[in-house]
Amino acid sequence: MKTPIQLTPPKGPVELTLPKARQIEGSRAIAEAVGLCRPQVICAYPITPQTHIVEELSAMVKTGELMDCEFINVESEFAALSVAIGASAAGARAYTATSSQGLLYMAEAVYNASGMQLPIVMTLGNRAIGAPINIWNDHSDAMALRDAGWVLLFAETNQEAIDLHLQAFRLAEELSTPVMVCVDGFILTHAYEEVELPTPEAVDRWLPKFQPRQVLDPAEPITMGALVGPESFSEVRYLAHRKQLRALERIPELSAEFNATFGRNSGGILRTYKTEGAETIVLAMGSINGTIEDAIDELRRNGHAIGAVILTTFRPFPYASVAAALKNASQAIVVEKSLTAGMGGPLAADVTLALANTSTPVYSVIAGLGGRPIPQASLESIFERARDRELPETTFLDLHWDAVNQAITKELSWTPHT
Amino acid sequence: MNVEAKETMNVEAGQKIKFYQTGTLTVGNRLLDEDLRTVQASEERSNAITSGHRACQGCGEALGARYALDAAMRAANGKIIAVNATGCLEVFSTPYPETSWTLPWLHSLFGNAASVASGVAAALRRLGKADIRVVAQGGDGGTTDIGFACLSGMFERNDDVLYLCYDNQGYMNTGVQRSSATPPTARTATTPAVGTAPGNIFGTGKDVPRIAMAHGIPYVATASVADLHDLERKVTNAMQVRGARYIHILVPCPLGWGTVTNATIRVARLATESGLFPLFEAEHGEIVASSPIRRAVPVEDYLKIQSRFAHLFRPTRDDAHLAALQAIADKNIQRYNLLRNDHGNDARKEAA
Numbered sequence: 001m002k003t004p005i006q007l008t009p010p011k012g013p014v015e016l017t018l019p020k021a022r023q024i025e026g027s028r029a030i031a032e033a034v035g036l037c038r039p040q041v042i043c044a045y046p047i048t049p050q051t052h053i054v055e056e057l058s059a060m061v062k063t064g065e066l067m068d069c070e071f072i073n074v075e076s077e078f079a080a081l082s083v084a085i086g087a088s089a090a091g092a093r094a095y096t097a098t099s100s101q102g103l104l105y106m107a108e109a110v111y112n113a114s115g116m117q118l119p120i121v122m123t124l125g126n127r128a129i130g131a132p133i134n135i136w137n138d139h140s141d142a143m144a145l146r147d148a149g150w151v152l153l154f155a156e157t158n159q160e161a162i163d164l165h166l167q168a169f170r171l172a173e174e175l176s177t178p179v180m181v182c183v184d185g186f187i188l189t190h191a192y193e194e195v196e197l198p199t200p201e202a203v204d205r206w207l208p209k210f211q212p213r214q215v216l217d218p219a220e221p222i223t224m225g226a227l228v229g230p231e232s233f234s235e236v237r238y239l240a241h242r243k244q245l246r247a248l249e250r251i252p253e254l255s256a257e258f259n260a261t262f263g264r265n266s267g268g269i270l271r272t273y274k275t276e277g278a279e280t281i282v283l284a285m286g287s288i289n290g291t292i293e294d295a296i297d298e299l300r301r302n303g304h305a306i307g308a309v310i311l312t313t314f315r316p317f318p319y320a321s322v323a324a325a326l327k328n329a330s331q332a333i334v335v336e337k338s339l340t341a342g343m344g345g346p347l348a349a350d351v352t353l354a355l356a357n358t359s360t361p362v363y364s365v366i367a368g369l370g371g372r373p374i375p376q377a378s379l380e381s382i383f384e385r386a387r388d389r390e391l392p393e394t395t396f397l398d399l400h401w402d403a404v405n406q407a408i409t410k411e412l413s414w415t416p417h418t
Numbered sequence: 419m420n421v422e423a424k425e426t427m428n429v430e431a432g433q434k435i436k437f438y439q440t441g442t443l444t445v446g447n448r449l450l451d452e453d454l455r456t457v458q459a460s461e462e463r464s465n466a467i468t469s470g471h472r473a474c475q476g477c478g479e480a481l482g483a484r485y486a487l488d489a490a491m492r493a494a495n496g497k498i499i500a501v502n503a504t505g506c507l508e509v510f511s512t513p514y515p516e517t518s519w520t521l522p523w524l525h526s527l528f529g530n531a532a533s534v535a536s537g538v539a540a541a542l543r544r545l546g547k548a549d550i551r552v553v554a555q556g557g558d559g560g561t562t563d564i565g566f567a568c569l570s571g572m573f574e575r576n577d578d579v580l581y582l583c584y585d586n587q588g589y590m591n592t593g594v595q596r597s598s599a600t601p602p603t604a605r606t607a608t609t610p611a612v613g614t615a616p617g618n619i620f621g622t623g624k625d626v627p628r629i630a631m632a633h634g635i636p637y638v639a640t641a642s643v644a645d646l647h648d649l650e651r652k653v654t655n656a657m658q659v660r661g662a663r664y665i666h667i668l669v670p671c672p673l674g675w676g677t678v679t680n681a682t683i684r685v686a687r688l689a690t691e692s693g694l695f696p697l698f699e700a701e702h703g704e705i706v707a708s709s710p711i712r713r714a715v716p717v718e719d720y721l722k723i724q725s726r727f728a729h730l731f732r733p734t735r736d737d738a739h740l741a742a743l744q745a746i747a748d749k750n751i752q753r754y755n756l757l758r759n760d761h762g763n764d765a766r767k768e769a770a
Binding site for chain 1: 496497498499501502508509512513514515517519520521522523524525526527529530533534535536537538539540541542543544545550567568570571574575
């Protein structure tokens with residue numbers, strides 16, 4: 001922390017206390033939260049927008065602010081997660097962070113880490129995937145690897161990003177499974193917000209020393225990563241599924257325990273916002289929920305019975321919790337920053353499946369792709385159209401139809417050379 | 419002269435022992451002073467990889483891995499963790515629920531063995547267990563191709579890892595396809611012996627031991643299953659230093675090379691004696707020792723016993739390509755000064 005400039009000399013004795021809340025960048029907050037969890041090996045490769053996190057951590061290791069930690073600059077994201085895999089298998093608490101193309105470049109290792117049940121924690125600074133290359137925020141990266149067997153948690157605010165990292169290490173190590181904490185690139189990673197960081201002593205009480213399930217040790221040699229054939233592969237996969245279902249039970253318990261310990265309601269499966277008596281319920285993940293909540297406040301003032309579900313746990317997917325949260329709604333709107341071309345919104349598809357035994361229609365709103373701002377007014381307009389039963393099944397928020405039509409016309413006029 | 423004597427001393431008896439170059443040097447082994455015998459000659463050897471694995475008959479890699487890892491284990495008092503790339507060695511040694519490994523062993527992916535090993539080494543350093551040493555191992559595909567970026571990263575960071583490349587000059591596990599270690603003209607499933615330039619193309623491939631040297635790492639060596647004393651000695655040398663170390667071991671593959679299964683050692687020896695696979699050691703980027711050729715042979719002697727080179731001899735003799743391959747060998751002989759009248763900087767001689 002920088003010392004504030006003193007304009008007048010203090011009179012009399014001054015009691016020096018650290019401020020409870022601090023106004024810092026999201027990446028700095030996440031780096032400090034990770035540091036409080038005392039990782040032993042951090043591996044880093046730069047990619048926007050997660051870079052500030054590992055920059056902060058590298059400085060913390062160099063200055064001794066974060067002790068007993070190896071910080072390794074590697075040559076790719078594939079190497080970053082591979083170093084974490086080796087470190088975790090040898091019994092160290094391992095952490096890395098990435099975004100977008102970086103997550104795809106390490107995709108093979110992402111599956112490997114979960115297949116070997118290594119409790120690595122990774123921050124994903126959510127960013128679009130190219131082509132066309134785009135460094136701004138959406139959820140395409142997380143969606144691309146949503147089925148890789150990791151727990152995927154989405155933070156709404158920087159405070160929640162801090163809290164989710166503290167919970168992620170607990171969850172990962174209790175169950176021996178990797179956990180990815182998703183934070184919206186730029187919107188959270190680069191935003192200066194007031195946050196509270198717990199004391200090291202409190203985190204030490206919250207997060208016990210890492211005790212690996214399996215460890216490479218010459219005193220008790222084990223073989224990890226053996227070749228498994230058809231006679232056992234299904235069983236291994238089933239056990240991975242079972243572990244994810246166990247995570248679904250453990251996540252709300254940890255959230256409650258976190259609340260009891262630190263006095264903040266963070267994490268868990270999902271939160272509801274003004275869903276009491278709501279006919280329309282909007283479901284979304286990440287930082288967009290702040291704008292959605294503002295839109296709901298506005299519409300509620302005008303008599304619109306609308307509420308929101310803030311989904312924190314995306315994988316394992318909480319079908320039962322989502323169905324329960326939406327059960328009294330006459331319609332659900334899923335706002336998501338991702339698109340599966342040729343299919344639609346992947347989150348909307350999951351929510352539709354959760355409501356398969358109901359007659360509640362699910363409207364999909366694709367918004368904020370590649371960092372496109374999501375104005376509150378645009379959301380309010382969408383929600384009003386839904387109330388008036390005028391919303392199509394899938395809406396692309398604020399799409400520039402003139403540009404789209406121009407491109408379609410050009411495509412249709414193309415003829416092969418003769 | 420087709421048999422050349424190699425001399426050393428039985429220290430206790432003060433007696434000169436002659437190694438005759440007729441096989442694995444086991445003839446002289448039992449006459450040697452105990453310190454000079456192979457690790458494998460000791461009943462206390464660790465048997466890092468036990469028998470019962472699924473390697474093919476005559477597999478050079480299984481042999482090389484056993485000698486290399488047991489030597490590493492002796493040097494580290496048994497405290498070794500091995501990281502393995504995907505490939506034959508991984509597949510034939512660990513069909514779940516069986517394993518051939520008696521040391522802690524981790525397989526992650528095809529292309530990341532060097533990085534995973536870096537992570538293991540970092541963890542051990544941080545956990546105060548730096549007495550436990552890390553060995554990474556992979557075939558030529560996992561090392562010179564798909565794992566090359568991770569390997570180079572591990573080298574430039576000088577991570578405390580001994581990387582062993584078992585080079586059988588192709589992707590044998592997937593059915594003998596070309597790698598960047600496949601020699602020119604060799605027939606593989608993806609460089610078939612058809613057309614006007616049959617087999618692997620001239621002017622391709624990479625010399626990874628020399629690229630490793632260019633990183634300036636403390637130790638680089640080449641070795642061969644044809645000289646297992648030398649292989650063990652080089653692994654032992656490598657284990658005496660910390661930092662990134664690399665040993666590139668020639669391990670013939672009867673299936674991929676088209677050799678009879680009892681010719682593995684013979685073909686490996688001919689690779690060295692022809693000059694096509696030079697044996698040397700380098701420290702911090704400089705060559706410090708090479709093994710002189712004891713009985714020089716033309717490359718033809720090496721090529722003609724392998725069916726992957728059969729198209730160089732039948733139906734017509736391909737003199738142009740044979741000359742080009744001989745030129746590669748001649749260049750190696752010159753570069754590493756392999757035809758000289760001494761026995762090199764050999765530990766056996768120095769010990770004597």
